Amino acid sequence: MEFIMYLFVFLIFIVISSFLNIMFKLTTKRDWLMSLLFSIVLSIITIVILG
Numbered sequence: 684m685e686f687i688m689y690l691f692v693f694l695i696f697i698v699i700s701s702f703l704n705i706m707f708k709l710t711t712k713r714d715w716l717m718s719l720l721f722s723i724v725l726s727i728i729t730i731v732i733l734g
Contacts, residue, residue: 685734692729696722 700718704710 685730688734689726689730693722693726696725696729 697719700722704714704718
């Protein structure tokens with residue numbers, strides 16, 4: 684159950700960051716990697732705070 688919660692929050696953050704990357708035209712590989720790492724960290728922090 685906890686894994687599903689992590690996955691759901693991670694997917695929400697990755698969608699938001701992907702949308703922002705496309706909006707601001709940050710489409711290099713480094714930008715996508717940064718947003719992926721940022722989404723992982725934010726999802727862990729969010730689960731720890733809310734959980």
